[in-house]
Amino acid sequence: xxxxxxxxxxxxxxxxxxxxxxxxxxxxxxxxxxxxxxxxxxxxxxxxxxxxxxxxxxxxxxxxxxxxxxxxxxxxxxxxxxxxxxxxxxxxxxxxxxxxxxxxxxxxxxxxxxxxxxxxxxxxxxxxxxxxxxxxxxxxxxxxxxxxxxxxxxxxxxxxxxxxxxxxxxxxxxxxxxxxxxxxxxxxxxxxxxxxxxxxxxxxxxxxxxxxxxxxxxxxxxxxxxxxxxxxxxxxxxxxxxxxxxxxxxxxxxxxxxxxxxxxxxxxxxxxxxxxxxxxxxxxxxxxxxxxxxxxxxxxxxxxxxxxxxxxxxxxxxxxxxxxxxxxxxxxxxxxxxxxxxxxxxxxxxxxxxxxxxxxxxxxxxxxxxxxxxxxxxxxxxxxxxxxxxxxxxxxxxxxxxxxxxxxxxxxxxxxxxxxxxxxxxxxxxxxxxxxxxxxxxxxxxxxxxxxxxxxxxxxxxxxxxxxxxxxxxxxxxxxxxxxxxxxxxxxxxxxxxxxxxxxxxxxxxxxxxxxxxxxxxxxxxxxxxxxxxxxxxxxxxxxxxxxxxxxxxxxxxxxxxxxxxxxxxxxxxxxxxxxxxxxxxxxxxxxxxxxxxxxxxxxxxxxxxxxxxxxxxxxxxxxxx
Ligand code: ADP
Numbered sequence: 001x002x003x004x005x006x007x008x009x010x011x012x013x014x015x016x017x018x019x020x021x022x023x024x025x026x027x028x029x030x031x032x033x034x035x036x037x038x039x040x041x042x043x044x045x046x047x048x049x050x051x052x053x054x055x056x057x058x059x060x061x062x063x064x065x066x067x068x069x070x071x072x073x074x075x076x077x078x079x080x081x082x083x084x085x086x087x088x089x090x091x092x093x094x095x096x097x098x099x100x101x102x103x104x105x106x107x108x109x110x111x112x113x114x115x116x117x118x119x120x121x122x123x124x125x126x127x128x129x130x131x132x133x134x135x136x137x138x139x140x141x142x143x144x145x146x147x148x149x150x151x152x153x154x155x156x157x158x159x160x161x162x163x164x165x166x167x168x169x170x171x172x173x174x175x176x177x178x179x180x181x182x183x184x185x186x187x188x189x190x191x192x193x194x195x196x197x198x199x200x201x202x203x204x205x206x207x208x209x210x211x212x213x214x215x216x217x218x219x220x221x222x223x224x225x226x227x228x229x230x231x232x233x234x235x236x237x238x239x240x241x242x243x244x245x246x247x248x249x250x251x252x253x254x255x256x257x258x259x260x261x262x263x264x265x266x267x268x269x270x271x272x273x274x275x276x277x278x279x280x281x282x283x284x285x286x287x288x289x290x291x292x293x294x295x296x297x298x299x300x301x302x303x304x305x306x307x308x309x310x311x312x313x314x315x316x317x318x319x320x321x322x323x324x325x326x327x328x329x330x331x332x333x334x335x336x337x338x339x340x341x342x343x344x345x346x347x348x349x350x351x352x353x354x355x356x357x358x359x360x361x362x363x364x365x366x367x368x369x370x371x372x373x374x375x376x377x378x379x380x381x382x383x384x385x386x387x388x389x390x391x392x393x394x395x396x397x398x399x400x401x402x403x404x405x406x407x408x409x410x411x412x413x414x415x416x417x418x419x420x421x422x423x424x425x426x427x428x429x430x431x432x433x434x435x436x437x438x439x440x441x442x443x444x445x446x447x448x449x450x451x452x453x454x455x456x457x458x459x460x461x462x463x464x465x466x467x468x469x470x471x472x473x474x475x476x477x478x479x480x481x482x483x484x485x486x487x488x489x490x491x492x493x494x495x496x497x498x499x500x501x502x503x504x505x506x507x508x509x510x511x512x513x514x515x516x517x518x519x520x521x522x523x524x525x526x527x528x529x530x531x532x533x534x535x536x537x538x539x540x541x542x543x544x545x546x547x548x549x550x551x552x553x554x555x556x557x558x559x560x561x562x563x564x565x566x567x568x569x570x571x572x573x574x575x576x577x578x579x580x581x582x583x584x585x586x587x588x589x590x591x592x593x594x595x596x597x598x599x600x601x602x603x604x605x606x607x608x609x610x611x612x613x614x615x616x617x618x619x620x621x622x623x624x625x626x
Contacts, residue, residue: 008038012055019062029059029082033089040093048097052090056083115212116190122205124148136190136213138183149209153180157192168196168207177214188215241292241349241368245308247326247361249282254327265327269320280319283308286363295349295370297342313338313346322353331355336371347372404454406582407515410487410522411450417486418443442486449483449511456511467509470619473501473542473549476510480517481540484525491525493536501542504549507619508594516590516598519583520553520612526576527557527610544618552601552613559610565600591616 012035019028032055039051063079110117116136119128126149129141137144137153144152150161157164157178167174175193182188190211197203235242254265262268269276288296288304296311298304305311312319318335325333334352341347350369355361422439425432477499481488488495506513521538528536539554560568567573569588574581584598591598596616603611 004038004042008035008051011035011038012058016058016062019059020065027078027082029055029062029079030085032056032059032082032086036086036089036093040096045094045097048090048093052086055086059083059086115210117208117210118144118149119203120149120207120209124150124207127206133211136182136188136211137180153182155180164194168194172196172198178211180211188213189218190214236289238289238291241295241370242289242365243285243292243304243368244287245364245366246284246286247364249284250279250323251326251358251361253279253282254323258327266320266324269323276319277309279323280312281307281309285310292368295341295347295368296339297345311339311341313340325353326355329355339368348375402580403582403586406580407453407586408450410484410518411446411453414446414483414486415443415450417490418446446483446486452511453515456509456515468507469510470505470507471510471513472503472505473551473616474499474503476506476513477517477540477542477551480514480521483514484518484521487522487525488538491528491536492533493525493528493538495538495540497540499540499542501544501549504544505619506549506594506616508616509590512590513594516587516614517551517553519587523583523612524553524555524557524610527559528555531557545615547618548615549618550613550615552611554603554607554609554611556609559603559608560600568600569598 012032015028015031015035018024022028035055036048036051039047043051059079059082063075111131113130114132114135116133117128117130118126118133121127125146126144127146129139129144133144134140139152149155155161155178157176159167159176164174164176173193173195175191177189178192179187179189191214192212193210195208195210197206197208257265257268269279284307285305288298288301293299293301293304296304318337321335322333332352332354334350337349337351339347339349348371350371352367352369353364356364418439422436422443425435425439477497481495481497521540524538525536535556537556539552541550541552541554543550561575564573564575568584570581571585572581573585588598591614594616596614598612598614601611601613603609
């Protein structure tokens, strides 16, 4: 560069010397343009200007130096011509410099971009390789230079390379996605734009290739499409019917009403069925899943209802509630609705909406669950329950009457026995009127007991709380013994009471507890019907153990059979010809109602026979009703 400047200076000096000191009457100064051309490639704009000014100054100096007196016109013309030539050359050199600077900055731009850009010559060899290409592929410009880039990058594309070359030759350009491999072995996806340069000149026939790395974008799109696919599968295969609505027109209607100043939207809509109908008609159905198609009896999405009012039954309170929820910006809404299938079948469904943000109101999904069958089953269940209630009432009535019959059998038998006895005393000669009275009194007492039994059993069956009073246990047992006295005697049974409850009281219903004892004693008497007359014995025992009091009825009969021991407390279990199997069931119910327990005891080897015992809690000191 320095050489050039030195050469230029020498040239300028030589031209100046010839121009000033020789007598050549020609335009030597024109040669100054050579100085400018010599430095034009490398000098800066300022240097070029200064050099041009210097050359003109030298030409002027030479002119005035050689023509100090008379100036010939042809000499002036030569000067003007030379100066014009220098100026024109300076202008051209400066223009070229500016062009070069523009090209250089444009080339820099190619390096600034993150796209990989390279240029291949007519033979397909790399002649330019920008920084982006170095960064993306890992090969430097020097390494890539002169190579076939697609061999280097193992480019794979859907159309073959020869097809791409064909397209380039025909159309001058091609673009599409290709897969390439970087220096470190990574596979990348790039969007490639190829342009064949046809402008005549140095670059004619070269191909400029711009590649944008889309690996991440492609992965994101792939992930998105997979997730979309996944949700689509869920949407399609869900057991719940789903359809999508475009609710934008509805929201617009509601917003318009608000803008008009409607404050009570519920009332406003409630009074305008036409408006309601119009709003409903504006709801477009945009998608439906397979379950939805099946539910509505439609075979394809294309044939599905286009609008909500195609299948929703008349607008009602629920639709207004839905509109209010949408208007209020509620996050969800759920309600029952009536819909009509394509075949006209009326279904009840549970509809649940999740309202998206307002900008997504064009695709609002509703999950729809068919509850028609459930409602039908519920109604059937309701009906059956009603029928069952009726049957239960009938059964209860039967049970009450059976229980009453069972419980008054014993007093009735007693009454007739006492009446017969009274008759016999009357037939005596002379009649024993005192005994007649005693028998009649006993008959009267039995009748009174019977009536009380009926009352209690009825109140018990109708779940009236038993009357609770404080009862002396031994006194209770003695009273029961008196009531069955006739039966005991008539069957020749020996009754041996051992009453050791020592004035302990229980809290309970006297008649009911007496009834329990009468039942147990009667069972014992009946169990011994096959026992020889002299061996019929009933041992009645009471005792106290801690907070409880026990009563035991023990007979000398055959004892409970294996099945009876298991099932005796079950209603209607009986081993007797005329038995009803209710006695022990009632005993257990009554004893349990008194927080007590009743059980069949296993008899000892030394003392066989039926053995049944009751335990009841001892009454507290300040028991109510005492
Ligand atoms: P029912 O007296 O009408 O048969 P219960 O409920 O009073 O009904 O008795 C059920 C069954 O328990 C009787 O049929 C009988 O087999 C058995 N049972 C009750 N008491 C005794 C007893 N003391 N000894 C033997 N078996 C008894």
